Amino acid sequence: MDTDRFARLTAADLVQLRRICGDDYIVTAGDDLKIYGSDETEDLNFLPEVIVKPRTTEQVAAIMSHCHERHLPVTPRGGGTGLSGGALPVFGGVCLSVEKMNKIVEVDTDNLMVVVQPGVVTQTLQEKVEEVGLFYPPDPASRGSCFIGGNLAENSGGPRALKYGVTKDYVLGLTAVLPTGEVITPGGKLLKNVSGYNLAQLLVGSEGTLAVITEIILKLIPNPQYRKTLLVPFDDLEAAAVALTKIFFARITPCAAEFMERSAIKAAENKFEKSYPHSDAAAQLLLEVDGNDLEQLDSQCETIAEVCVECGAIDVFVADSPQRQNEIWEMRRGVGEAVKSICPYKEEDTVVPRAELPKLVKLIREISARHGITTISYGHAGDGNIHVNILKKDLSDDEWDNRLPEVITELFTQVVALGGTISGEHGIGWVQKRYLPLAVGPAELALMRKLKELFDPHGILNPGKLIPDE
């Protein structure tokens, strides 16, 4: 990497950043530098030289304008829950935290939209709009601490993507600051818009490399009044995957269809000192349906149960009460943390066409066996998105360092051969960029590189991310 292109932060820069943000919104020393040097990606840490916490679009524009002129690297930061290292300040420089831009500007019940700043916690946003009977569906597992701005950067999904789509499907308009400090406002409170290129959609999922998003207009939908949750153990992984496909054939679109293999559930049992029913089953499906018609939901649950039993389910638990539903979801949401607490790990965010899921599950097992490594898989079966955690366990550091790139390359190569790709919702960021050429052809990659240069001629915004090194 060409680090020479960046200037070093000087005392004069700090004076200017202080002038822009105010003394109380700048951190240059102390534990925070370490904290802001990590996200949830493995044990990586890169110290920023300064943390700035702007409160307005104008302040962000002034920061970017200064850093553009001075060739200073700027790493935007949301809730710090990212899993691909997108918020790591790998070149030091400025960490631009949006934590003080945390207002819900307007819940627009006339238009069924909400206007928010990027530092709003996703769950806070969801609860706020639920108060008036509205619904913002995307729900990453980290929704209690991740920021909506980070969700846009990574185009976050979560379990409900299956029925309700991902973050991009709700983004109607943005205010965003370009790396040069210019402000753009693509889109608006509009359900239809074809007035020029769709810059809003280009920014969603661009992992904070093209612009800093400072305000967001999101579409909302009416909140479904009822939900029913089913937990279905299978003693065969592939049978679980087949059952899932058949549920769709029965004209049912669940609002969640999650998959956990035995070792994932065992990890959650150990971590949280709980015991879950049928936790010895090879795999469990967590299925949920929602809607406004209770009878219809009951009938959907019956159909799902029938399909699952036909496909070899051991049992079917239906959770009607919010309390039982929460318990099941807490287990599911806790799986990631539980698996990651076992030992050093590397997490891959594979995604394939849904119908290829049985093959994906099979090839993960084969690759693990062949390379003598341990993997634990879980995730969003309904949209073919499986998180594969590769565990270090009792491998030596050398074995781990040697085998890991081979295992990942093989996994990704086979995933791409199934029509899949290397990240469904975690992003490419810092830790996956070397693998991007496995999924994206040379013409497309060249275009992405040129797009980055077009938006960011000095390459200062979130440098070292998404685009592979040349």
Place this chain on the structure above:
Amino acid sequence: MDTDRFARLTAADLVQLRRICGDDYIVTAGDDLKIYGSDETEDLNFLPEVIVKPRTTEQVAAIMSHCHERHLPVTPRGGGTGLSGGALPVFGGVCLSVEKMNKIVEVDTDNLMVVVQPGVVTQTLQEKVEEVGLFYPPDPASRGSCFIGGNLAENSGGPRALKYGVTKDYVLGLTAVLPTGEVITPGGKLLKNVSGYNLAQLLVGSEGTLAVITEIILKLIPNPQYRKTLLVPFDDLEAAAVALTKIFFARITPCAAEFMERSAIKAAENKFEKSYPHSDAAAQLLLEVDGNDLEQLDSQCETIAEVCVECGAIDVFVADSPQRQNEIWEMRRGVGEAVKSICPYKEEDTVVPRAELPKLVKLIREISARHGITTISYGHAGDGNIHVNILKKDLSDDEWDNRLPEVITELFTQVVALGGTISGEHGIGWVQKRYLPLAVGPAELALMRKLKELFDPHGILNPGKLIPDE
């Protein structure tokens, strides 16, 4: 416009194009040149020098590669139903018609997706997937003759956008040929994907100026089994708009909420020599609900009727039978043609936040009165998208030419002031590009200009469209 940048088509170019496409797929003379020189935009006509009809992605790539090298203008063409002149070969040169790329490659019932070539007629696609109980919702009024490729170019919407979203919400993957002849394949059969910049979404709505789309992967959903259609006359335009907002408050999301003012319905009556009930009412709402639960639909119809009557509806007709529903929709779909057959016209595709609809309706009337012109409005009230047809009537050619730009500028300026924009689903194309700076700020416009240059360094693909002249 800088026309000097283009080469003139030579005999050697024709030899090369014949070699690529085959003799039967090239037209250089005859009436077709005139036919392919127009779309549905006013009475505009620009003759292409040659029409090519490639059958494969490879042929499109070879054509683009040749034209890029030779600096020959290429205008891609779908069904020729566009309303902003996107398919007009304004610099002559090559008309690239995708009409021979008209295969439905695969209806993938396992993944609920369809793979199509760009020359498939939208309605043909819809009927094909309905055979297996699936649903492709976007339905522009021209669905019987427009191509799905053109729908992607313009990010088409139609009545159902309200509940089901627009074309972009169904596009998962593309094969596309860049102006240089390089082929990219962004996206795939994937419901989640954050592996690099979202080039597929950037191409949707780019009006054929960034790439020629040669294959498309679309998401499908289960086909709702039942639908109910309501026709509701009001004797006050604004009351109709208020009723619409209140329907959403009642937790109902219609799958269509169309608006037609009296003169639009009268035009349809004259054109098709039919009489429609309550055609003297100031405005009519056409509302539709769909789903799989007949009782629920009945209850929704009752609620809608109550809300409308409370808001001052004169009457409420419920159409249960497919035959009655088709009659109502034929009237609605025929309105555009009927209005345009009256006299020379200019159609504007205004869109505002839904709640601003009453203000939009009011300002259209005020502007018409102030400038002494006739307008007829109709369109997709549920998503704030109203088509305003400005009629020449008995204005002299001079009066028409002088007043029109003033009227349009004032209309668009006020639409933008309401938080709206200048095109919801027709695109900017040839006829609206001078107005784009009213809706899009200078930094954003500069970015669009640079994006176009990045994709198309010689500016050969659909030249003269979308980007305003400098």
